């Protein structure tokens with residue numbers, strides 16, 4: 028045996044699982060294999076001229092104790108940075124301008140939605156909860172509860188912003204389980220919000236959480252985890268095939284090397300997991316391969332403060348489909364995390380692509396930057412040159428939990444039962460956020476720890 032556990036993939040999920048194994052069982056008990064030459068997968072940060080340019084996620088909600096515990100175990104708790112309260116306002120683009128999203132009663136006087144849609148939204152508390160637990164799309168759920176227009180504009184935009192996804196195709200239960208629970212447990216969303224506000228932290232929904240990162244960006248987390256693992260991570264080591272042996276598993280690498288372990292955690296995007304397990308079990312590999320992905324490009328734009336006329340007094344804005352622009356959303360990072368840009372500068376992050384605009388990933392970097400600038404200029408009153416631009420591409424960046432995800436999860440779980448000591452972890456299964464990745468690593472550790480014991 029080369030080690031007890033091989034973790035395949037050094038994204039957030041793999042790093043979380045591997046560092047915990049190292050801390051609990053010692054360095055000899057774990058090896059982490061990473062195809063590329065750096066850790067982090069889609070999570071990482073470049074630091075250029077005082078700007079922090081996150082590759083993918085720019086933070087996580089600080090409501091998941093397990094994430095905070097992991098961060099603490101890495102000695103990073105003191106470096107956490109919470110989003111600036113000046114970034115509380117959020118905007119949606121519609122009819123050529125930005126509308127602030129307001130709560131009741133101001134919402135009723137906002138022109139974001141038509142009068143009819145605003146009235147329909149007020150009826151939400153009177154819409155009965157769905158009785159049967161049949162699969163429902165996010166758009167189906169939202170239009171049933173708040174009306175079709177509010178669903179398209181508000182929820183559709185949010186789904187594009189979070190998942191780069193199409194609300195008509197994604198499964199409500201798997202993408203927003205907390206909201207499904209709000210309807211089930213409280214009878215409706217307004218009723219749930221009222222009850223939660225009254226009970227606050229005692230509620231099963233928990234606190235909403237504050238967007239949190241590090242001064243050096245989310246890359247700080249993966250860099251520290253990778254440093255702790257040291258030579259227990261093998262870079263440029265793509266796993267090609269996993270085979271079962273009498274005493275555990277053999278992982279064959281693309282360069283012909285073979286490594287043996289008692290257990291394996293596969294922390295890859297599901298299409299990668301499908302390839303390396305195809306020889307083990309065809310139905311398992313097919314279920315993994317059927318989880319679709321959407322590509323996203325993140326365009327970072329840096330300006331001197333005077334080059335941007337807009338106050339940038341908020342989080343940023345989202346764009347529903349059908350508004351004639353290709354930008355999915357724009358985060359005002361220098362407002363959210365002022366320490367991530369030099370004083371008197373602006374850092375914007377623009378998302379382009381997603382499931383509804385796959386062609387966007389075919390654009391060159393120059394074209395993506397030009398597109399972002401063209402669409403943002405009138406909205407944010409940009410009147411000077413960007414001093415720095417950066418494009419990060421995530422060709423298959425975000426898994427899409429489309430209808431049928433439950434069946435795919437069941438087939439994958441069945442595979443884990445047939446092959447004790449083999450566990451699948453990552454953002455493809457039960458949540459895409461950094462918090463979900465930590466929980467997914469925990470779940471995999473639970474499965475293989477029982478087996479090793």
Ligand SMILES: Cc1cc2nc3c(=O)[nH]c(=O)nc-3n(C[C@H](O)[C@H](O)[C@H](O)COP(=O)(O)OP(=O)(O)OC[C@H]3O[C@@H](n4cnc5c(N)ncnc54)[C@H](O)[C@@H]3O)c2cc1C
Pocket residue numbers: 035036037038039040041060061062063066067068069070082083084085086087088264265266267294295296299303323325421424425452453454455459460461462464
């Ligand atoms: C643009 C974008 C914005 C996001 N924003 C947020 C956000 O604001 N907040 C939030 O919470 N989440 C956000 N997310 C989601 C979150 O960042 C991801 O879900 C998370 O980083 C995924 O981590 P992972 O380890 O599961 O997978 P990955 O990051 O995909 O890591 C998988 C790793 O496996 C490696 N690998 C692949 N094949 C092999 C092989 N055969 N052998 C060995 N290694 C292999 C890859 O190189 C990679 O390092 C965002 C994601 C994207 C793309």
